[in-house]
Amino acid sequence: MENEPPQVRDPQLLKGVLPMLVLALLEEDESYGYELVTRLHGAGLVGVAPGTVYPVLTRLEREGNLASRLVASDAGPARKYYRPTDTGRAALTLAGAGWRSLAAVVDHVLATPEEER
Amino acid sequence: MTTTTPSLAERWRRFVYLETVELFLDAMPRRRRRAVLAELRENIDAATADVGLTAALADLGGPRQLAARYLESEPQGRPTWHIGTLAASIVFAVWLLGTVVYTFGMLDALLAQSQASATAEGSFFGVRILAEAGPEVLGAEFRGIAWPAVAAMVVVFGVFSRVWRLLPSPN
Numbered sequence: 382m383e384n385e386p387p388q389v390r391d392p393q394l395l396k397g398v399l400p401m402l403v404l405a406l407l408e409e410d411e412s413y414g415y416e417l418v419t420r421l422h423g424a425g426l427v428g429v430a431p432g433t434v435y436p437v438l439t440r441l442e443r444e445g446n447l448a449s450r451l452v453a454s455d456a457g458p459a460r461k462y463y464r465p466t467d468t469g470r471a472a473l474t475l476a477g478a479g480w481r482s483l484a485a486v487v488d489h490v491l492a493t494p495e496e497e498r
Numbered sequence: 499m500t501t502t503t504p505s506l507a508e509r510w511r512r513f514v515y516l517e518t519v520e521l522f523l524d525a526m527p528r529r530r531r532r533a534v535l536a537e538l539r540e541n542i543d544a545a546t547a548d549v550g551l552t553a554a555l556a557d558l559g560g561p562r563q564l565a566a567r568y569l570e571s572e573p574q575g576r577p578t579w580h581i582g583t584l585a586a587s588i589v590f591a592v593w594l595l596g597t598v599v600y601t602f603g604m605l606d607a608l609l610a611q612s613q614a615s616a617t618a619e620g621s622f623f624g625v626r627i628l629a630e631a632g633p634e635v636l637g638a639e640f641r642g643i644a645w646p647a648v649a650a651m652v653v654v655f656g657v658f659s660r661v662w663r664l665l666p667s668p669n
Contacts, residue, residue: 415544
């Protein structure tokens with residue numbers, strides 16, 4: 382129980398961070414669409430739906446942040462595996478820095494009454 | 499993950515879902531649309547092997563909403579020719595059905611009013627109809643062009659195709 386990641390279900394929160402998290406997970410290891418969804422769920426993002434992830438993958442690839450390759454599958458059509466490009470890695474670094482700045486501000490506002498800030 | 503052969507019913511449901519997504523992806527360039535659908539099909543199969551087809555499709559959401567998410571980040575709006583063609587076809591089918599019903603009505607009225615052969619002339623949305631009915635004959639002749647119906651089809655096609663997207667963007 383102590384080692385389980387916290388679960389995030391708020392769709393509005395997820396929508397903003399999803400591209401960054403997709404890049405982060407694919408930077409660790411390439412994945413195809415459904416496999417990436419199960420990895421996101423395993424990381425605690427149980428509220429993210431496949432119908433939200435797949436368009437994000439398509440958009441990131443079109444923007445040049447992801448590259449893809451087709452891998453033949455014994456069970457059916459070839460699977461499309463994604464991995465970040467150099468542009469994607471740069472975007473991930475920027476997004477990560479932005480997130481950490483925002484998180485610090487939010488934590489500070491939540492923890493400190495206004496008159497003390 | 500186990501691999502099972504989908505049943506005919508499951509393949510039909512998947513086919514209908516993907517065809518509906520494709521219809522609403524009409525504004526996406528054809529090559530990218532086909533790539534998206536091929537990838538979506540493969541992901542549905544992977545999810546089906548894991549959680550079953552019903553859950554796999556439920557997790558994707560409605561096909562129209564899924565297509566809308568794909569289109570959210572498309573660079574610019576494109577005309578939706580397939581949707582326009584479908585809409586114009588529906589107008590044509592309604593007009594055709596109306597013409598057939600009107601003609602049968604004329605023939606029925608002729609048969610009801612007299613035992614001998616009789617003819618009648620009518621008009622339906624610009625088409626002149628000459629109907630003849632009797633003990634030895636039953637038929638109708640159509641002349642002219644249904645210009646109001648043609649105009650309606652053109653307008654509906656243009657509206658549903660969003661043909662104004664062909665115009666250059668002011669930006």
